[in-house]
Amino acid sequence: MRRPKRSRAAEAFGPSFWVFAGFAGIAAWAVWELKGIGAVGEALSGDLDVLLFLLPRMIGGMLLAGLVQAILPPDLVAKWVGEDSGLRGIFIGAVVGMLTPGGPMTSFPIVVAFYMSGADRGALVAYLTGWSLLGFHRTLVWELPLLGSEFTLYRIAAVIALPILAGLIARRIPLRAVGPGREEDGPTAGSRRAGGEA
Amino acid sequence: MGGIFEPGVMIIWGMVVVALVIAMRQPGARLRQGVMRGADMFLVNGPKIGVAILAAGFISQILPEDIVAAWLGESAGWQGILIGCAVGPFFPGGPLVIMPLVLALLKAGAGVPALIALLTAAATWGLHRIFMFEIPMMGGRFTALRLVSSIALPPLAGLLAALLVQVLGAPAPGH
Incomplete structure (x- = not known):
């Protein structure tokens, strides 16, 4: 989350920008070769339509994502999943996962923290599944603008119950391995290093 | 529009x-x-x-529209969902890579159930994230537990999406 002002332009026009630009260039060339200049123009005007459609959604979505991040204090989040178990723990895990912004650099350190503080494994699985399937941040910033609101609503409806299902299954699996700090196989030094990055 | x-x-x-x-x-x-x-x-x-x-x-x-439509289109049914499940885990990186590819497939005639299965598979079985983050940070056993718990989710999501499409009709193309 630290983002010094100077590097913003560097981040915006970083490697992924150029990779996409490269893909766009190669694909444009291929379209021209295969289908002629008319198809290139067709694709461009389609892109313009998409962009005009997106802008009001994208700006609103990102503003919303930023505000939710500012409103939700992280300590409160840790308390919710850390202490509880039972169906409520799974449910809370799933919801908190959905509310966790950012990529794996944010979510995995949180999971490690939950794990260390004794969270139930069903809640942990529900958390990770909720975050990866329904993370509001990703949905607002990427899915809604690119794939449209109807597709997004269909997908949300199709997967909304799955984090809880995964949590319930995780609890039934007879694998004794998951106990905070007891197993060699638990969170490792690497996770503590990466934890500082969140 | x-x-x-x-x-x-x-x-x-x-x-x-x-x-x-x-x-x-x-x-x-x-x-x-x-x-x-x-x-x-x-x-x-x-x-x-x-x-x-x-x-x-x-x-x-x-993208060859006839092939995309035949393999992943609404009419591909189960087959499309299974292909989505099989392809999803191999998509590298985060939403930055996946969403534009899904958009391209959607425009080329892929069906909503197959794409939702694909997105679910990428989210829950994404190999890139498993090897880069989950195993190093949570250990192999927890990862195995989570994977076993979510093994059925992508096909289930595809199936639920197919039901939704059947009941409500395909979502209006956003653009």
Whole structure:
């Protein structure tokens, strides 16, 4: 989350920008070769339509994502999943996962923290599944603008119950391995290093 | 096409207003922080999204529509869902890579159930994330537990999406 002002332009026009630009260039060339200049123009005007459609959604979505991040204090989040178990723990895990912004650099350190503080494994699985399937941040910033609101609503409806299902299954699996700090196989030094990055 | 007063836009901005009011009532500079983060996200991601749309537009022009439709289209049924499940885990990287590719497939005639299965598989079985983050940070056993718990989710999501499409019809093409 630290983002010094100077590097913003560097981040915006970083490697992924150029990779996409490269893909766009190669694909444009291929379209021209295969289908002629008319198809290139067709694709461009389609892109313009998409962009005009997106802008009001994208700006609103990102503003919303930023505000939710500012409103939700992280300590409160840790308390919710850390202490509880039972169906409520799974449910809370799933919801908190959905509310966790950012990529794996944010979510995995949180999971490690939950794990260390004794969270139930069903809640942990529900958390990770909720975050990866329904993370509001990703949905607002990427899915809604690119794939449209109807597709997004269909997908949300199709997967909304799955984090809880995964949590319930995780609890039934007879694998004794998951106990905070007891197993060699638990969170490792690497996770503590990466934890500082969140 | 693209009006400002469509339901989708209204819902998002309605939520923005609610969040703004909540942030205003909280102590400290929450409102400022939130708006700044939002603006930051827009500045950092906007250009990438722009070129991603460009790339998706061109790629969908050259994707063989008959093959995409036959393999992943609504009519492909179970087969499309299974292909989505099989392909999803191999998609590298985060939403930055996946969303534009899904958009290109959607434009080239892939069906919603197959794409939802694909997105679910990428989210729950994504190999890239498993090897880069989950195993190093949570250990192999926890990862195995989570994978076993979510083994059925992608086909289930595809199936539920197929039911939705059958009951409600295919979602209106966003663009």
